[in-house]
Amino acid sequence: MIVQKFGGIAMRDGKSRAACIQHIKDAIRLHNSVIVVVSAMGRAGEPYSTDSLIHLSEAFKSAPEAQDLAASCGELLASSVLAAELIKEQIPCQLAYGIHSGLFTDDHFGNAAIIKTSTQYIEEFLQQVPCVIVPGFQGITTNHRFTTLGRGGSDLTAILMAVNFRVKMVEFYKDVPGVMTDDPKLNKEASILTEISYAELASHCIKGHPILQKKAVDLATTHQIPLHIRQFGSSDEGTIVR
Numbered sequence: 001m002i003v004q005k006f007g008g009i010a011m012r013d014g015k016s017r018a019a020c021i022q023h024i025k026d027a028i029r030l031h032n033s034v035i036v037v038v039s040a041m042g043r044a045g046e047p048y049s050t051d052s053l054i055h056l057s058e059a060f061k062s063a064p065e066a067q068d069l070a071a072s073c074g075e076l077l078a079s080s081v082l083a084a085e086l087i088k089e090q091i092p093c094q095l096a097y098g099i100h101s102g103l104f105t106d107d108h109f110g111n112a113a114i115i116k117t118s119t120q121y122i123e124e125f126l127q128q129v130p131c132v133i134v135p136g137f138q139g140i141t142t143n144h145r146f147t148t149l150g151r152g153g154s155d156l157t158a159i160l161m162a163v164n165f166r167v168k169m170v171e172f173y174k175d176v177p178g179v180m181t182d183d184p185k186l187n188k189e190a191s192i193l194t195e196i197s198y199a200e201l202a203s204h205c206i207k208g209h210p211i212l213q214k215k216a217v218d219l220a221t222t223h224q225i226p227l228h229i230r231q232f233g234s235s236d237e238g239t240i241v242r
Helices: 014-031 050-054 058-062 064-088 120-126 153-165 198-204 214-223
Strands: 002-006 034-038 093-095 103-105 114-117 131-135 138-140 146-148 170-174 227-231 239-241
Touching (some): 014 170, 034 064, 058 064, 064 093, 120 131, 120 153, 131 153, 153 170, 153 214
Parallel strands (some): 002 034, 093 131, 103 138
16 A cells, blocks of 8 residues: 645646646555645645645634634545545545544644544444545544644644554645756756665755745655655656655
8 A cells, every 4th residue: 555645736626636646546556555645735825725725714824723724624524525536436435524534632732642542433444445535634632622733734634544554655746846956946957866864855845935844844754755756747757765
C-alpha cells in the first residue's frame, strides 16, 4: 500500500482531478490499496481555498476555533468531490474524516499538535474498498472539535498516514516536476534533482515557498519513509527522497 497526497492545484477543477484519478487507478493496480490525502481546492483568491475561507470574516481573528472549523471545510469539500468522482468512475472508495481519520490533537487551534492516533476506522474501510480518502490539514480534539495542523498541514496528514499504516512510499503530487536545484522562475538553468536525502529536502523547506511542510519532512525522516515528489498529470519520475 502507498499514500498519495494531492495539492490544491491538483484538486482545482475537473480536468486536474481527472489526472489525479488516473494516478489513483495506477496506485490500486500496482499496490492494491491506497490512502489518498487531499488539500483544499485551488489557491488564495479561489472560492474554496483555505486562504479564501479564513478571510470570509475579520471576526475569525478573535475566534480561533471558529476559524479552524471554516478552514477545515476546504479539505472536506475537496475530499467529498473527489470521492464522488471516483465512484462515478466505478472506483470503490470511502471517506475518513473527523473521528474516522484517527488523528487526535490538542486544542491549540490554528497549529494543533497530534497527541494520539488510531487506525481502527481506516483499517475497517480498507477491508471493504481499495481507496480511502482523508481530508488533509485537520484533526479533532478528544472531545471531537475540529482543529488544523498549521500551514501545509496536509503534508503532515500524509506522513502520519504513512507512519500509521507502514506504507511503501508517499507520493506527493504537486504543480512542479519535483525538487529543483533552484527556483526556475529566477534561474532558467535550474534542473530537477532526481534523488536527494531527507536533510537536503529539509533545507528546501526553510525557504520562502517550501515544497513540503517542515514538520512533515521531520516526521518522514524520523521514520525513514521514502517520499516521491512529482507533477500531477505527468508520468515523469520527479524526485525520490530517502
